[in-house]
Amino acid sequence: MGGISVRNLDDDLLARLKRRAARHGRSAEAEVRTILRHALSGESERSFDDLSAARAGAERRPGTHASGNTAAGDP
Incomplete structure (x- = not known):
């Protein structure tokens, strides 16, 4: 099994x-x-x-990035 460390937790969150x-x-x-x-x-x-298909579809639509998010400044 793998493990992770989580650093920089707020004191309140840890408590x-x-x-x-x-x-x-x-x-x-x-x-x-x-x-x-x-x-x-x-x-x-x-x-x-x-x-991969979702990313390719997003790249074909103007005004979107590969992540599916709209370009900066768009709602």
Whole structure:
């Protein structure tokens, strides 16, 4: 399994995380894993082909970037 480090967390955010972990009887690290698992469980994985097609379509539309966002200054 992989691991990550999250730096530069606000003191308030870290304190809230630790309190939440304590309420759930978990370590802060276990609480972060639970939060991430829950936050990402509803997202569907798009295939590379789907992402590539979406990017190609965005590049063909004037005023959009490959990310699908409109050009700077556009609403």
